[in-house]
Amino acid sequence: MLNHFQERWEVYQFIASYKHLYPIKKMCKVLKVSRSSYYRWFSCGPSNRALENSLFTDLIRSIFDSSQKTYGSPKIATELNRQGYHISKGRVAKLMRLNGLRSKIIRKYRITTNSIHRYPIYRNYLNRNFTPEDLNEA
Template identity: 35%
Template sequence: MGEVKYTFIRKHTKKYTVKLLCSLLKVIRQGYYDWLKRRKSNRAIDSEMLIDDIRKIYTEFKGRYGSPRIALELCRRGKFTSKNRVARHMQQIGVAALPWRKKKVTSRKPSSEGVAENLVKRVFDTKVKHVLGVVDITYIPLQTGGFLYLATWIDVFSRKVVGWAMQARMTDQLVIDAFKQAIDKEHPRSVL
């Protein structure tokens, strides 16, 4: 019953004095002031309710929503707040949006079998033509979306592109085609 009386006093302190209201409702003034100290502010109560709503939306959308989307979802549900306030509360409770896009795998790690021995050992210098060649693969973005992959076969002696191939997919055949073009164009004789 004291809670109801204290709430009534708090609502009417702008019109009447606390002393008058306490005497009319037969409560002790010190008890009212102690209740005020224990009572949470409206802002603190709103913050607790907002944190509960943030947690619900965060779990409902499996952690994929950040503060802007959670604030928008709260507004859709009739609880208007800013994305900055949502961000502060998310940081306070230790939640953040998870990345939702899978990274596109552009290369594959080769298995141990089928890997050739490293004969070059990062020494890219030779005194004879057609002894050492290297391949470079790059991609060219298209205006329509997607990529074209370009493989170039370079003779280390002359630093000249001697073969190239282009495909819509990056496959082993891309490098093989560039190598075949280099062989057909240069006609190297066996040096061994």
């Protein structure tokens, strides 16, 4: 699955490779990209922020996969900060959302039945016979 920045990069590359066949204005309109952002990409290349985001996305994905997809943005941000990368929990959450990474919520097992009690235990009249022959037989 591609992240948001790689998708944008591929759109710009598509426009650049087909500009001899179709007008740039038309392709930008069809692909829902502003012409100014295409020309900025064409002249400057990707921004430092976009390069950082693609690096962080790869790191986030590796940590997320190594945790069996249970880590959310706070734990991933803590792990990245522990590794020496300075990134906030909000930025990690945004990159995870853009790339469709959602953590599995594992709930703690709770016992809901109390078998040790002092209440009277009634006799089992049905004895698992749920299909009696006549009415009021059980």
